[in-house]
Amino acid sequence: MHDAGLPPLAFSACPLDRGEAIRRDAAALAALEASPDSRRIVLRGGEPLISHNGRLVRFPLSDPRFAPERELIFLGLEDGTALFAGETADSSDPFEDSRFSDPRAAGMRLDTGEAGIFAFARSLLLWRERRSFCSNCGDRLQEAMGGLRRDCTACSAQHFPRTDPVVIMLPVDGDYCLLGRQAAWPPRMWSALAGFMEPGETIEEACAREIAEEAGIRVDQAGTEYVASQPWPFPSSLMIGLIVPARSTEVTIDAAELETARWFSKDEIAAMLAGEHPDADVPPKIAIARRLLEVWASR
Ligand SMILES: [Zn+2]
Structure with missing residues (x-):
C-alpha cells in the first residue's frame, strides 16, 4: 500500500466483519434478528441518520422509531454485535441531537469507519431498490445472504450487487500534472x-x-501507478x-466531456x-482526486 501515513479516504475502511458464514445460515x-443486542442503522431517501458526535445512530431492532420499510439488510458484526440497515419512509423529525445528512456531507461529518459502514449500507439498499425483478426471466426476486444477493425462484438465477469501477488519474510530466474542468x-x-471502465x-x-x-494525451501504460x-x-x-507518466503534452479536449484541461506545475498544485x-481550487478532502494531488505534490 502506498503512502501509509495518510488517513483512510472517506467511505473506505468499513470496520465490520461482514459475517459470510452467518449470511449462509438462515x-x-x-436468531440475530430476534436478538435484543442487535442494532440497525437507518437511511431515509439514501440519507443516513447521524448524531452530533460523528456516528451513525444505532437502534435496537425492536425500537419503533424510523422503522424499516422492507426486510433489514445484514451488514455484519461489530465487536460481535450484529448490525443491520434499513431504509425508512417515516417522515418524523429526528430527535434533537441527530439529523438525516446529505450523503456527500456525511462522508465528511462521519468518523472514519462510520462513513465506510454507511457507504456499504447505501450501495446495498440502492441496489435492492432497483432490483426487484429477475433480469433473466422477469419474475420477482427474493432476498438471500442477508441482502448481499437476490435470488429468482422461477429460473434460479442469482443476482449480486453491482460495483462499477471508475479510473481516476493524474497524467504527469516531470513537475507538471494535467487537470480538467467540466x-x-x-x-x-x-x-x-x-471515467468508467469498460468490459x-x-x-x-x-x-x-x-x-x-x-484530453488527447498519450501515456506510458506500463508506468501506471496505483495510489489508492x-x-x-x-x-x-x-x-x-x-x-501515470505522460508520453505527449499537447492537449486536445473532448468538448462533450470537458470544458478545458491544462497542465499545472507542482508549485501551483501546492498553492x-x-x-x-x-x-x-482542487476538490475537497472527501475526494480521491485530492489524495492523488497530495501524494504527487509531496514527492
Ligand atoms: Zn428468473
Missing part, C-alpha cells in the same frame, strides 16, 4: 480526469483510453486512483491544496 440470521462544476474547480479492459487500458479520449481506491456510494462505484491559488 437460522443464525433469524462546465457544470463551480468556478475555479479543477480535478483529475476520470474487457485492464485498469491500465481504461486509464490510457480515458486520458486519450478526454475508494468506495463511492453514488450509487455503487469503486474509484481507482492512478498516477491549490493550501487554498492559496489566485484562481484555481
